[in-house]
Amino acid sequence: xxxxxxxxxxxxxxxxxxxxxxxxxxxxxxxxxxxxxxxxxxxxxxxxxxxxxxxxxxxxxxxxxxxxxxxxxxxxxxxxxxxxxxxxxxxxxxxxxxxxxxxxxxxxxxxxxxxxxxxxxxxxxxxxxxxxxxxxxxxxxxxxxxxxxxxxxxxxxxxxxxxxxxxxxxxxxxxxxxxxxxxxxxxxxxxxxxxxxxxxxxxxxxxxxxxxxxxxxxxxxxxxxxxxxxxxxxxxxxxxxxxxxxxxxxxxxxxxxxxxxxxxxxxxxxxxxxxxxxxxxxxxxxxxxxxxxxxxxxxxxxxxxxxxxxxxxxxxxxxxxxxxxxxxxxxxxxxxxxxxxxxxxxxxxxxxxxxxxxxxxxxxxxxxxxxxxxxxxxxxxxxx
Numbered sequence: 001x002x003x004x005x006x007x008x009x010x011x012x013x014x015x016x017x018x019x020x021x022x023x024x025x026x027x028x029x030x031x032x033x034x035x036x037x038x039x040x041x042x043x044x045x046x047x048x049x050x051x052x053x054x055x056x057x058x059x060x061x062x063x064x065x066x067x068x069x070x071x072x073x074x075x076x077x078x079x080x081x082x083x084x085x086x087x088x089x090x091x092x093x094x095x096x097x098x099x100x101x102x103x104x105x106x107x108x109x110x111x112x113x114x115x116x117x118x119x120x121x122x123x124x125x126x127x128x129x130x131x132x133x134x135x136x137x138x139x140x141x142x143x144x145x146x147x148x149x150x151x152x153x154x155x156x157x158x159x160x161x162x163x164x165x166x167x168x169x170x171x172x173x174x175x176x177x178x179x180x181x182x183x184x185x186x187x188x189x190x191x192x193x194x195x196x197x198x199x200x201x202x203x204x205x206x207x208x209x210x211x212x213x214x215x216x217x218x219x220x221x222x223x224x225x226x227x228x229x230x231x232x233x234x235x236x237x238x239x240x241x242x243x244x245x246x247x248x249x250x251x252x253x254x255x256x257x258x259x260x261x262x263x264x265x266x267x268x269x270x271x272x273x274x275x276x277x278x279x280x281x282x283x284x285x286x287x288x289x290x291x292x293x294x295x296x297x298x299x300x301x302x303x304x305x306x307x308x309x310x311x312x313x314x315x316x317x318x319x320x321x322x323x324x325x326x327x328x329x330x331x332x333x334x335x336x337x338x339x340x341x342x343x344x345x346x347x348x349x350x351x352x353x354x355x356x357x358x359x360x361x362x363x364x365x366x367x368x369x370x371x372x373x374x375x376x377x378x379x380x381x382x383x384x
Contacts, residue, residue: 006377028359048345049336058104060328065097067211069174076167086230091146092371098139100364134177193271193335202252208245210323213316243302294322
């Protein structure tokens with residue numbers, strides 16, 4: 001109960017912020033109830049594009065959740081105390097991200113009762129079954145580790161020994177949640193855009209750049225709004241990790257482009273042409289070029305130490321925006337357009353879709369706000 005007690009105490013600005021976020025949640029819930037009543041026909045999804053904005057957001061935030069391993073590794077495995085204050089923030093970010101992932105799957109299924117089919121009829125041969133195991137287990141691990149850490153700090157005692165064992169288990173588990181997600185797509189032989197062995201490494205590289213980018217921005221916001229310093233050295237090291245991960249992600253994309261066009265694989269090249277050739281029915285092309293330009297600008301800033309230290313917030317925004325467009329929109333929709341028969345059915349998310357997505361984003365923001373408020377309060381109380 002002491003956790004909720006900390007979250008229920010705050011300034012007027014804190015409550016205004018939570019009220020605004022709750023309004024977005026309420027709007028998203030209203031549109032979801034409309035979708036529940038009328039079906040997925042109110043979305044931009046169709047027979048040819050059966051996964052859209054919902055699953056794209058799920059894919060992106062699985063990566064954000066998995067990125068917590070970039071903090072657990074140096075802190076628990078290498079005893080780097082610079083990450084002592086920021087690791088728990090990363091674990092709470094992972095909890096919020098996994099909850100958002102579950103909600104995105106929930107709204108995409110149409111009928112909520114279908115979720116129970118995975119539990120009622122478990123099949124080890126199904127990747128959806130393993131995805132449920134990996135997400136559920138990872139959520140449980142982070143909840144136990146984060147709140148056990150806070151309780152130990154509040155009681156001014158050492159964390160229990162078993163907690164380090166759980167933290168070490170969470171390292172391969174974090175990698176597994178995004179690997180299984182990649183296998184969900186690369187295992188579909190009829191979708192040539194995803195039929196590549198490099199999809200899982202590419203997912204992990206993008207995860208280890210988008211997640212740290214978001215966490216750095218949140219830490220900088222905490223420093224300014226709550227006067228809570230997550231540690232300058234930890235942020236600096238995390239920025240270096242993000243830089244190399246982003247460079248590797250761009251390299252993987254270029255490797256894909258070379259392989260497809262040099263080998264002249266038509267069924268694979270047609271998806272890249274649809275995503276990046278401007279004009280005609282290529283509705284996603286402008287956004288994908290914006291993503292590419294953001295990636296180039298981000299690397300220019302991050303790979304130059306002087307620029308990275310001066311313009312780190314801008315670099316993080318560019319990394320997050322670039323990967324959200326490339327992975328949170330283009331990767332999933334681009335796998336369906338064109339169809340295996342060569343037909344193009346343009347997919348444009350509708351207002352209800354955007355509203356439901358905004359509502360789930362608001363749920364994540366609400367959880368992060370509450371978790372960070374509890375963390376800051378406990379830490380300040382312990383230090384005081």
